[in-house]
Amino acid sequence: MIEVKNISKSFDGNQVLKDITTELWPGTVNFIIGRSGSGKSVLTKCIVGLNEVDQGEIFFDGRNFTKLNKWDRRLIRQEMGMLFQGAALFDSMSVEENVMYPLRMFSNLSKVERQKRVDECLERVNLAGKNKLFPSEISGGMQKRTGIARAIAMNPKYLFCDEPNSGLDPQTAILIDNLIKEITKEYNITTVVVSHDMPSVMEIGDHINFIYEGKLWWRGDRSTILTSENKEVSEFVFPSAFMQEIRDALREGHR
Amino acid sequence: MAKLFSHIGRYSILLGQVFTRPARAREYRRLIVDELDKIGLQSLGIVALLSFFMGAVVTIQTAANIDSGWIPKWTIGFTTRQTMILEFSSTIVCLILSGKVGGNISSEIGTMRITEQIDAMDVMGVNSASVLILPKIIAAIFIFPFMVVGSMFLGIVAGAIVGTSQGVVSLTDYTYGVQYYFEPYQVSYTLIKTLVFAFIITSISAYHGYYTKGGAREVGQSSTKAVVYSMVLILLSNYIITQLLLL
Numbered sequence: 282m283i284e285v286k287n288i289s290k291s292f293d294g295n296q297v298l299k300d301i302t303t304e305l306w307p308g309t310v311n312f313i314i315g316r317s318g319s320g321k322s323v324l325t326k327c328i329v330g331l332n333e334v335d336q337g338e339i340f341f342d343g344r345n346f347t348k349l350n351k352w353d354r355r356l357i358r359q360e361m362g363m364l365f366q367g368a369a370l371f372d373s374m375s376v377e378e379n380v381m382y383p384l385r386m387f388s389n390l391s392k393v394e395r396q397k398r399v400d401e402c403l404e405r406v407n408l409a410g411k412n413k414l415f416p417s418e419i420s421g422g423m424q425k426r427t428g429i430a431r432a433i434a435m436n437p438k439y440l441f442c443d444e445p446n447s448g449l450d451p452q453t454a455i456l457i458d459n460l461i462k463e464i465t466k467e468y469n470i471t472t473v474v475v476s477h478d479m480p481s482v483m484e485i486g487d488h489i490n491f492i493y494e495g496k497l498w499w500r501g502d503r504s505t506i507l508t509s510e511n512k513e514v515s516e517f518v519f520p521s522a523f524m525q526e527i528r529d530a531l532r533e534g535h536r
Numbered sequence: 537m538a539k540l541f542s543h544i545g546r547y548s549i550l551l552g553q554v555f556t557r558p559a560r561a562r563e564y565r566r567l568i569v570d571e572l573d574k575i576g577l578q579s580l581g582i583v584a585l586l587s588f589f590m591g592a593v594v595t596i597q598t599a600a601n602i603d604s605g606w607i608p609k610w611t612i613g614f615t616t617r618q619t620m621i622l623e624f625s626s627t628i629v630c631l632i633l634s635g636k637v638g639g640n641i642s643s644e645i646g647t648m649r650i651t652e653q654i655d656a657m658d659v660m661g662v663n664s665a666s667v668l669i670l671p672k673i674i675a676a677i678f679i680f681p682f683m684v685v686g687s688m689f690l691g692i693v694a695g696a697i698v699g700t701s702q703g704v705v706s707l708t709d710y711t712y713g714v715q716y717y718f719e720p721y722q723v724s725y726t727l728i729k730t731l732v733f734a735f736i737i738t739s740i741s742a743y744h745g746y747y748t749k750g751g752a753r754e755v756g757q758s759s760t761k762a763v764v765y766s767m768v769l770i771l772l773s774n775y776i777i778t779q780l781l782l783l
Binding site for chain 2: 362385
């Protein structure tokens with residue numbers, strides 16, 4: 282479980298995160314949603330330690346990440362996996378070498394055991410046989426799946442996905458969503474997904490955190506977000522006139 | 537001025553991260569071998585070309601400037617040797633390498649930064665600064681002296697080839713000049729300079745790449761800054777080292 286307590290963050294005097302407190306639960310997909318520039322990516326970068334927080338604390342299963350020294354932080358980071366928006370694969374390495382990278386850096390597995398683990402991970406994301414291809418030789422969806430395989434190679438306790446569906450067609454996006462959901466349940470991972478893709482939220486979101494102007498504006502789940510009376514949430518979920526008609530129909534149905 | 541101190545501070549912090557004890561020595565060995573190829577072997581062509589023509593031009597220029605019968609012909613060999621050993625093979629070759637190697641390092645690391653590859657390493661718990669920069673520094677410090685010694689040899693040989701083929705000096709005179717009053721300390725001085733230049737080129741270029749923000753344009757700007765600052769620092773340190781070691 283990840284606990285975020287009273288996090289604030291500013292850049293050059295501009296306060297991007299304002300006193301955010303939330304919990305992110307294991308074995309579930311926790312979404313951080315919000316409009317572009319709302320601060321959701323900054324919040325995620327603060328949680329994983331890529332940005333230092335100005336104030337507040339972050340606990341990983343009770344361990345205060347913000348108070349740890351660099352070395353102890355690295356130990357917790359070895360329990361994290363992250364899928365970046367652009368996959369962030371090492372472009373000078375093949376698919377196999379990318380997935381093997383964390384194993385080579387941190388595990389004490391033999392060469393044969395490492396290879397076996399890489400094959401398992403690639404198999405899990407349906408990329409068996411693509412070992413020797415380079416990132417530039419595979420599609421965006423395959424790059425994302427390679428990113429997931431690399432993220433799960435070390436059996437992480439925490440998985441972070443930054444806009445996992447950006448740039449993907451709807452069908453591939455659903456494949457990636459389902460993969461994230463399955464892996465979360467299978468390994469009982471605390472998964473955090475940053476997105477503004479509502480179909481994705483409705484497909485796999487267990488817990489939803491809505492960020493608005495740097496604040497945690499609303500928390501809930503799939504069943505409550507559609508009927509939320511909160512103006513900002515409602516405008517985010519139903520942005521167009523057409524969608525608002527659907528919302529009104531939904532509310533009528535509820536009544 | 538504040539900006540300069542900010543750069544010095546960030547550069548020092550980065551070096552602190554770079555020289556942290558490596559977690560996996562085995563991995564570093566593999567990376568150093570890769571860098572020896574990229575930084576060293578792939579630069580051999582340009583260094584050889586440059587050295588050959590520098591040696592040839594110095595020989596012709598010296599010959600053209602000693603028309604007087606009072607100055608012996610062996611001075612041509614002597615001047616070529618001194619010029620190549622003391623300055624051209626270290627400083628000029630390293631200035632050129634700061635463009636080739638430095639630009640390459642800065643753009644490679646800068647691209648990794650803007651495509652979040654460095655963030656990916658950090659999130660995994662990898663010391664990205666050390667993994668990306670330390671092998672480059674070690675490889676350059678190891679391979680540059682060999683390249684500079686090779687450059688000296690090639691420049692002097694080029695002088696002999698061009699000087700004798702153009703008829704401006706006999707091989708006997710040239711060889712006598714090359715051997716005349718040779719001080720091995722001067723080679724040591726040049727190699728010390730080379731080690732400093734190797735460190736400057738790799739660390740300054742890596743620094744500019746590592747802190748790149750933005751997109752392709754900024755990667756280009758980082759690359760340019762890396763080359764310019766490396767060159768300025770090479771010239772400055774050349775002056776300081778020369779004053780310290782030769783006066």
